[in-house]
Amino acid sequence: MLNLKVGGVPEHFNYPWYITLKNKEYTKHNINLRWKDFPGGTGAMSKALRSGEIDIAIVLTEGIIKDIIDGNPSRITQTFVKSPLIWGIHVSAKSNFNSVEDLENATVAISRFGSGSHLMAIVNAHNNGWDIDKLQFKVVGDLQGGIDALTNGDADYFMWEHFTTKPLVDNGTFRRVGDCPTPWPCFVIAVRNEILENHLKEVKTVLDIINDCTKDFKSIKDIDQTLSTRYEQQLEDIREWLSLTVWNDGTPVTEELILDIQNKMMSFNVIEKAEEAGKLIKNMYI
Structure with missing residues (x-):
């Protein structure tokens, strides 16, 4: 069984990961996926990817783009949440x-x-x-x-x-x-290059499972009540958040999107120059 470690913020965006892990959907495919909370956010996860503490991260788009440009040996495999944060x-x-x-x-x-x-x-x-x-x-x-x-x-x-x-x-x-x-899709899934090189099939399986969950996430019975209780938020706030949030359904991340985001980041003086988009992404669905 392949051991994989995934990290993300302990927030409502990532509840689909909790559901799929609870249902042992990864172990059915001989993948031992383990979750780690990162209250410190994208900066902490970028550091964890670099050190090998985690293999997969659900990170903010702008943060991981900048860190990959700065040498993080990882690639973006897809967007996770398409709507802005x-x-x-x-x-x-x-x-x-x-x-x-x-x-x-x-x-x-x-x-x-x-x-x-x-x-x-x-x-x-x-x-x-x-x-x-x-x-x-x-x-x-x-x-x-x-x-x-x-x-x-x-x-x-x-x-x-x-x-x-x-x-x-x-x-x-x-x-x-x-x-x-954010003037771009807010969360992406990034994977260490070593894992992509040696376990591409298993990574794609993980993505297929989580995309299948997010596709129908909003229609889960009483999901608003569940999230309200778990994250100690008012029901009306959770319902508003659900109405504004759009997860990816497996649509590939494109070079055009990554270049567009980098151009915006350059205009904000967040990065000095755009990197070739192909060096930032690994497309799993073509």
Whole structure:
């Protein structure tokens, strides 16, 4: 039996992985797939891919593109969530900042450099016409670190997925002053090159199984209730999130898409130049 390790954020986007693992769908194909939570997000997963701690990662598109360009020996095999990720822009509930415009010279908390919270802070600054070179960052590790930094005054604002942080807005920990959607499909599946070279058939089996689950995910009986309970979110918030979220159904990732995303990332000064798209992706379905 082949042992494979997969990592992702412990958020509602990845509940299909929980379902397929619980149903032992991978073991039926002689694959021992093990899940590891990464509260630290894409930066932590990119590091884990590099070290071999995990073989497969469900990561933010912009983060893994940048890290592969910077030498991560992995490839993007497909998109996982085709819709944008909505990043909430949060301040402490007691903060004197009342709008996104107020944050131009403020310190932004990020999980780590190269993470989604870092790169999307740059995108947000670009969208608002701020000088990106003057952005001030405070590395906080994960969502809890962001909570602590804003509460203690070590940073002024923190960007994290809108619905994941909604309970913190509801309970008065954060105040959301705006949103910043990603200008591209938000999550992709990346696999270490060594695994692709030696176990391509098994990787494709894993992708087929998860795509089959996400295809019918929204029609699972009482899935809204299940997600609301598991992730401690209001039912109406989960229903809104479900209405906005579109998973991939196995459609191949194209070179055109990857080049388009890289061009946008260059315009945001996130990367200096675009890499040949073929060096970033491994198409499993052609």
